[in-house]
Amino acid sequence: MSALPNALVAQSGGPTTVINSSACGVIQAAVRSGKIGKIFGANHGILGVLREELFDITAEKPETIEALKQTPAAAIGSCRYKLKTLDKSRADYERIIEVLKAHSIRYFFYAGGNDSMDTADKVNHLAADSGYELTCMGIPKTIDNDLAFTDHCPGYGSVAKYVATCAMEAGRDTEAIYTTDTCTILEVMGRNAGWIAAAAGLASRSPEDAPHLIYLPEVPFTFEKFVRDVKEVVADFKRVFIVAGEGLKDAAGKYVTVDTGSFNRDSFGHVQLGGVAEMLKAVIEKEVGIKARFNKLGTNQRCAMHFASLTDVNEAYLCGQKAFEYALAGENGKMVTLIRNKGSKYNCSAGLAKLSDVANGEKKVPPEYINDRGNHITQALKDYVQPLAQGQAPITIGPDGLPVFMRFEKKFLAKKLADYE
Amino acid sequence: MSALPNALVAQSGGPTTVINSSACGVIQAAVRSGKIGKIFGANHGILGVLREELFDITAEKPETIEALKQTPAAAIGSCRYKLKTLDKSRADYERIIEVLKAHSIRYFFYAGGNDSMDTADKVNHLAADSGYELTCMGIPKTIDNDLAFTDHCPGYGSVAKYVATCAMEAGRDTEAIYTTDTCTILEVMGRNAGWIAAAAGLASRSPEDAPHLIYLPEVPFTFEKFVRDVKEVVADFKRVFIVAGEGLKDAAGKYVTVDTGSFNRDSFGHVQLGGVAEMLKAVIEKEVGIKARFNKLGTNQRCAMHFASLTDVNEAYLCGQKAFEYALAGENGKMVTLIRNKGSKYNCSAGLAKLSDVANGEKKVPPEYINDRGNHITQALKDYVQPLAQGQAPITIGPDGLPVFMRFEKKFLAKKLADYE
Numbered sequence: 001m002s003a004l005p006n007a008l009v010a011q012s013g014g015p016t017t018v019i020n021s022s023a024c025g026v027i028q029a030a031v032r033s034g035k036i037g038k039i040f041g042a043n044h045g046i047l048g049v050l051r052e053e054l055f056d057i058t059a060e061k062p063e064t065i066e067a068l069k070q071t072p073a074a075a076i077g078s079c080r081y082k083l084k085t086l087d088k089s090r091a092d093y094e095r096i097i098e099v100l101k102a103h104s105i106r107y108f109f110y111a112g113g114n115d116s117m118d119t120a121d122k123v124n125h126l127a128a129d130s131g132y133e134l135t136c137m138g139i140p141k142t143i144d145n146d147l148a149f150t151d152h153c154p155g156y157g158s159v160a161k162y163v164a165t166c167a168m169e170a171g172r173d174t175e176a177i178y179t180t181d182t183c184t185i186l187e188v189m190g191r192n193a194g195w196i197a198a199a200a201g202l203a204s205r206s207p208e209d210a211p212h213l214i215y216l217p218e219v220p221f222t223f224e225k226f227v228r229d230v231k232e233v234v235a236d237f238k239r240v241f242i243v244a245g246e247g248l249k250d251a252a253g254k255y256v257t258v259d260t261g262s263f264n265r266d267s268f269g270h271v272q273l274g275g276v277a278e279m280l281k282a283v284i285e286k287e288v289g290i291k292a293r294f295n296k297l298g299t300n301q302r303c304a305m306h307f308a309s310l311t312d313v314n315e316a317y318l319c320g321q322k323a324f325e326y327a328l329a330g331e332n333g334k335m336v337t338l339i340r341n342k343g344s345k346y347n348c349s350a351g352l353a354k355l356s357d358v359a360n361g362e363k364k365v366p367p368e369y370i371n372d373r374g375n376h377i378t379q380a381l382k383d384y385v386q387p388l389a390q391g392q393a394p395i396t397i398g399p400d401g402l403p404v405f406m407r408f409e410k411k412f413l414a415k416k417l418a419d420y421e
Numbered sequence: 422m423s424a425l426p427n428a429l430v431a432q433s434g435g436p437t438t439v440i441n442s443s444a445c446g447v448i449q450a451a452v453r454s455g456k457i458g459k460i461f462g463a464n465h466g467i468l469g470v471l472r473e474e475l476f477d478i479t480a481e482k483p484e485t486i487e488a489l490k491q492t493p494a495a496a497i498g499s500c501r502y503k504l505k506t507l508d509k510s511r512a513d514y515e516r517i518i519e520v521l522k523a524h525s526i527r528y529f530f531y532a533g534g535n536d537s538m539d540t541a542d543k544v545n546h547l548a549a550d551s552g553y554e555l556t557c558m559g560i561p562k563t564i565d566n567d568l569a570f571t572d573h574c575p576g577y578g579s580v581a582k583y584v585a586t587c588a589m590e591a592g593r594d595t596e597a598i599y600t601t602d603t604c605t606i607l608e609v610m611g612r613n614a615g616w617i618a619a620a621a622g623l624a625s626r627s628p629e630d631a632p633h634l635i636y637l638p639e640v641p642f643t644f645e646k647f648v649r650d651v652k653e654v655v656a657d658f659k660r661v662f663i664v665a666g667e668g669l670k671d672a673a674g675k676y677v678t679v680d681t682g683s684f685n686r687d688s689f690g691h692v693q694l695g696g697v698a699e700m701l702k703a704v705i706e707k708e709v710g711i712k713a714r715f716n717k718l719g720t721n722q723r724c725a726m727h728f729a730s731l732t733d734v735n736e737a738y739l740c741g742q743k744a745f746e747y748a749l750a751g752e753n754g755k756m757v758t759l760i761r762n763k764g765s766k767y768n769c770s771a772g773l774a775k776l777s778d779v780a781n782g783e784k785k786v787p788p789e790y791i792n793d794r795g796n797h798i799t800q801a802l803k804d805y806v807q808p809l810a811q812g813q814a815p816i817t818i819g820p821d822g823l824p825v826f827m828r829f830e831k832k833f834l835a836k837k838l839a840d841y842e
Contacts, residue, residue, distance in 0.1 A: 015597045044600050072590050074597035081600070164823055169493050169724040172826060176436045176495035179465050179502070184720060202821060278699075298716030299605060303590040306728050309822070382821070389822040400623060400803070401730070401810040402585055405593060 004037035005106035007324075009057065011141070012045045012112030012119075013080060015073035015299075016155030017162075017308045018316035019111055019141045023076060024068035025320025026109045026139070027057055033328060040103065043410065044077035045112075046119060050092060052099050052417055055410040067406035069313055070395050072303035075408055083119050086126065093126045095420050101132060102416040109323050111139035114147060117335055118359035124333045137323040138335030138355050141316075143302045145195035148361025149353035150337035154319055155302070157312030157388030160199030162304040163188050163243075163297070164389065168203035170295055171210020171241045178239035183230070183284050183292035186211070187277035189301060190245040193364045194218050196301070197245035199385050201377035210241030211376075218365050219374040220251040226280070227287045229375050234290060244276050306403055310391025315348060322350035346387035425458035426527035428745075430478065432562075433466045433533030433540075434501060436494035436720075437576030438583075438729045439737035440532055440562045444497060445489035446741025447530045447560070448478055454749060461524065464831065465498035466533075467540060471513060473520050473838050476831040488827035490734055491816050493724035496829055504540050507547065514547050516841050522553060523837040530744055532560035535568060538756055539780035545754045558744040559756030559776050562737075564723045566616035569782025570774035571758035575740055576723070578733030578809030581620030583725040584609050584664075584718070585810065589624035591716055592631020592662045599660035604651070604705050604713035607632070608698035610722060611666040614785045615639050617722070618666035620806050622798035631662030632797075639786050640795040641672040647701070648708045650796050655711060665697050727824055731812025736769060743771035767808035 009026050011019055023041075030036040039057045042048035057065070057076075068075060083089045100108065110120040117138045124136035140147050145156035167186055174184040190196045194216025201214050212233040215221060233240040248256040257275045277294035284292040319336045326334065334352040341347045369381035396404045430447050432440055444462075451457040460478045463469035478486070478497075489496060504510045521529065531541040538559045545557035561568050566577035588607055595605040611617045615637025622635050633654040636642060654661040669677040678696045698715035705713040740757045747755065755773040762768045790802035817825045 011597075015594045047600055071593065073593035075593075078597045079600045080598065080602075161822060165727050166721050166725075168823060168826070169726055170720045172492065172494035172496075173436045173720040173724045176432075176499045177501065179468055179500045181501075186721075202823060205819075205821070293719060294717070295719030295721050296715070296717045297721065298714060299591045299594040300587050300607075300716050300718065303594045304587075305590055306586050386821050391822070392818075397813075398626075400626070400807045401582060401812070402589060402623060405589070 004035065006038045006040060006104050007036050007107035007109065008040045008042055008049070008054070008100065008105045009076060009109045010042035010045050010049065010111070011074040011076050011078045012110060012116040013078060013141070014143065014302060015078055016141055016143050016302050017072045017158040017305050018154050018312050020068040020071050020073070020075050021313045021316035022111050022139045022141060022154060022320035024065060025317040026324045027065055029321040029324035033324070035328060036107070037104070040105065040413065041076040041408065043412070045079040045081065046083065046096070047079040047081045048077060049096050049099050050420055052415045052420070054103060054413045055408065056413060057408070059411050060408055064406045064408065069317065070305065070393070071405040072305035075406065082115055083122065086122055093122055096123050097127055097130060097132055098417060100134060103413065106134060107327055108134060108136045109139060110136065111141040113142040113144070114359050114361065117355045121333060121355035121359055124355065135327045135332045136355070137327045137331070138358065139319050139323050140335055140337065143196060144190055144193050146193040146363050147358055148363045149358050151340040151348065152338060152388055154312060154316035156195060157309040157315070158304065159196055159301050160202065160385050161309045161389035162307050163196055163200045163301055164202035165307065166297060167200040167211050167241070167243055168209070171203060174210065174239050174241050180291060181293055182234065182238070182290040183240045183242065185242045185244060185277045185280050185292060185294040187244050187246055187294060187296045190217060191247045192217055192362070194245045195365055197243050198365050198369060198377050198381050200243040202382055202385060202389065208237055211243040212237065212240050213242045213375045214377060215242070215244045215248055215375065216365055216370065217245050217247040217249055219370060221248040221256050222250070223283060227283065230284055230288050234288065242280065244280055246276050248276055305393070305405070306395060308393040309389045310393045311388055313393040318350055326352060425456065427459045427461060427525050428457050428528035428530065429461045429463055429470070429475070429521065429526045430497060430530045431463035431466050431470065431532070432495040432497050432499045433531060433537040434499060434562070435564065435723060436499055437562055437564050437723050438493045438579035438726050439575050439733050441489040441492050441494070441496050442734045442737035443532050443560045443562060443575060443741035445486060446738040447745050448486050450742040450745035452479070454745070456749060457528070458525070461526065461834065462497040462829065464833070466500040466502065467504065467517070468500040468502045469498060470517050470520050471841055473836045473841070475524060475834045476829065477834060478829070480832050481829055485827045485829065490738065491726065491814070492826040493726035496827065503536055504543065507543055514543055517544050518548055518551060518553055519838060521555060524834065527555060528748055529555060529557045530560060531557065532562045534563040534565070535780050535782065538776045542754060542776035542780055545776065556748045556753045557776070558748045558752070559779065560740050560744050561756055561758065564617065565611055565614050567614040567784050568779055569784045570779050572761040572769065573759060573809055575733060575737035577616060578730040578736070579725065580617055580722050581623065581806050582730045582810035583728050584617055584621045584722055585623035586728065587718060588621040588632050588662070588664055589630070592624060595631065595660050595662050601712060602714055603655065603659070603711035604661045604663065606663045606665055606698045606701050606713060606715040608665050608667055608715060608717045611638060612668045613638055613783070615666045616786055618664050619786050619790060619798050619802050621664040623803055623806060623810065629658055632664040633658065633661050634663045634796045635798060636663070636665045636669055636796065637786055637791065638666050638668040638670055640791060642669040642677050643671065644704060648704065651705055651709050655709065663701065665701055667697050669697055726814070726826070727816060729814040730810045731814045732809055734814040739771055747773060
């Protein structure tokens with residue numbers, strides 16, 4: 001038993017509805033294989049590795065592990081700690097290798113976006129350089145859907161389904177009460193890529209349906225055009241429902257609004273955005289002269305387990321499972337990708353891409369998915385997104401009528417190394 | 422056939438997830454009775470009556486009417502137009518009677534909150550005074566749950582279920598990523614009564630669960646206590662999840678924050694609130710020194726058909742059905758109420774209250790439902806709310822993976838009267 005290698009699973013960045021499904025896929029595949037000693041979880045991502053805060057997932061109940069598929073956010077714990085280049089953060093990278101060695105970890109599975117793939121890639125190279133046998137595999141995870149080399153990212157299908165449904169529902173609300181509340185703005189996430197805002201466009205099956213206007217970070221935003229667009233829709237439908245991505249930028253690439261608070265950058269150096277909807281509301285009330293209100297789903301859009309896409313949950317699980325299976329088969333330094341197979345019926349297989357390639361890529365919404373006027377989506381976008389939002393993932397409802405989520409007991413391993421800060 | 426009286430159904434105020442279920446109850450009961458000629462809908466509530474914009478619901482397809490139970494917001498159309506006293510708005514009231522007469526309407530069913538019950542009551546008296554035989558029945562509707570003389574209001578159970586689930590889900594998000602995003606504030610509706618904020622408390626099954634703190638308009642808000650509360654929770658759990666009602670007031674009864682924009686009052690004279698969450702976020706970042714973010718569900722909380730309470734949908738239908746049946750049996754000037762029957766298994770029957778009584782009542786969250794420290798709820802509140810949030814209302818999913826809602830064709834009646842402004 002003690003001869004078997006151990007595995008480590010870590011989660012990184014903003015939580016999603018299905019990142020736990022990927023963890024479940026890795027863990028259950030590893031247990032089934034019989035080739036792994038213990039599976040550890042890194043408490044709050046790479047921070048947990050640096051701090052040697054590891055817990056034994058193999059000691060958790062099988063039903064707890066199974067319930068990962070019904071639990072949103074990041075049950076192992078996530079963080080936004082960003083490692084820099086090998087030069088600048090060398091101590092951190094060396095500490096990671098040291099912790100992995102101390103606990104005989106030979107497999108490192110890291111679910112995250114491109115920053116995390118970069119970290120996994122660097123850890124992998126440093127391990128190889130130092131002669132420590134290690135397999136590093138990445139699992140795609142981001143609601144932003146901006147990773148290259150994969151058809152789409154686990155997490156996106158669920159946020160697409162939820163945000164489109166919210167647009168549809170709040171759109172009916174505006175339609176019902178437009179005689180006073182004429183405009184509703186739905187602000188959605190998406191720092192640089194407008195995939196989430198675009199997905200809300202699934203709600204408009206006919207021109208009168210919400211959303212009437214969709215603004216993406218990919219299209220330079222101008223107030224003049226915006227006001228014209230709004231006036232035109234109001235003339236046609238007596239109301240207007242707008243979806244705006246939080247990261248709208250002007251032609252110079254400057255964010256249209258930036259939270260200037262003291263906490264306006266996350267630890268990855270990303271600017272924290274806020275206030276796009278408030279700003280658009282003010283512009284509409286002043287320039288168009290109609291009452292506007294806004295809904296900001298915030299983190300609720302990325303953890304809406306109660307309405308998750310079954311396709312998304314299944315694909316997230318597949319990515320985790322395949323990450324393990326590929327690793328066992330000898331692959332290393334790769335991220336699992338989703339490949340959309342040809343054919344009339346939607347179907348995805350798992351593929352692989354180099355961590356270093358993924359780390360440096362970014363996939364924005366391409367021009368053919370955006371209408372000519374730059375204020376809505378095309379049928380091609382719908383054809384791309386619709387299959388990802390299909391099916392209702394099962395949830396368990398408690399006697400109080402609400403969903404039941406799992407929580408790990410997190411039995412931490414005794415530390416073998418000195419503290420590290 | 423032409424001898425049979427006609428009926429009018431109107432919807433008022435902010436939409437809810439289940440106000441259409443009540444309309445369905447009235448309409449189907451009226452059709453079944455065989456005692457009603459035509460059933461008309463008032464396009465956008467009392468405005469539709471004043472403007473003589475009535476459409477023939479009896480001409481709509483039966484499946485469209487049935488699908489009301491799966492459609493949020495207000496399919497007949499709502500508005501916020503408020504009639505004042507008989508003295509001040511006499512012309513409006515007389516116009517209403519005139520329109521009802523012109524279309525041989527003998528039954529008027531009005532779904533709304535206490536302002537609407539007041540309107541229905543005044544129309545009823547004026548009709549009686551002018552010798553026009555009319556039956557006016559009210560149907561309770563408000564997510565705010567603040568109507569007196571009824572155990573609870575249709576619309577509340579669904580918003581309770583949704584908001585509690587959102588708190589539970591976003592709470593897991595904060596728990597996953599608290600090392601950077603330490604605080605999340607969920608702002609919910611509730612101008613004067615904190616029923617919605619209180620319902621979010623269902624999510625906290627254990628002390629570590631969100632929400633850790635709940636602030637209701639019923640408890641005078643002070644920043645000093647708020648900051649102390651937040652620091653204490655962060656010391657215990659390293660994170661804090663806060664639910665705040667939009668209508669928080671200080672000890673003098675002044676709103677803690679008021680949107681001072683030009684559209685800051687609705688047509689009922691209510692102050693339009695906004696910014697409680699933004700304000701709390703700023704206070705926390707400055708005074709506690711942790712990063713905070715906020716989610717503002719806005720209108721999405723009152724139309725979340727995709728996760729509606731089956732109990733709520735059924736009770737809303739019952740209220741509509743009973744409004745018709747009571748009217749046919751000779752009741753007049755009453756609102757249907759819900760009476761919680763004694764016994765270990767939850768069960769409600771329909772009752773009646775005078776429109777004039779309901780118009781002047783307001784039910785706030787009572788002290789026994791709020792904890793001693795004024796920052797959370799008690800078990801008694803949970804016992805009250807839990808049964809209302811039970812069950813998943815059926816929805817129909819289209820080939821695109823999203824819910825399918827109905828929309829009336831709205832074949833408008835030829836106008837018989839002069840225009841009215």
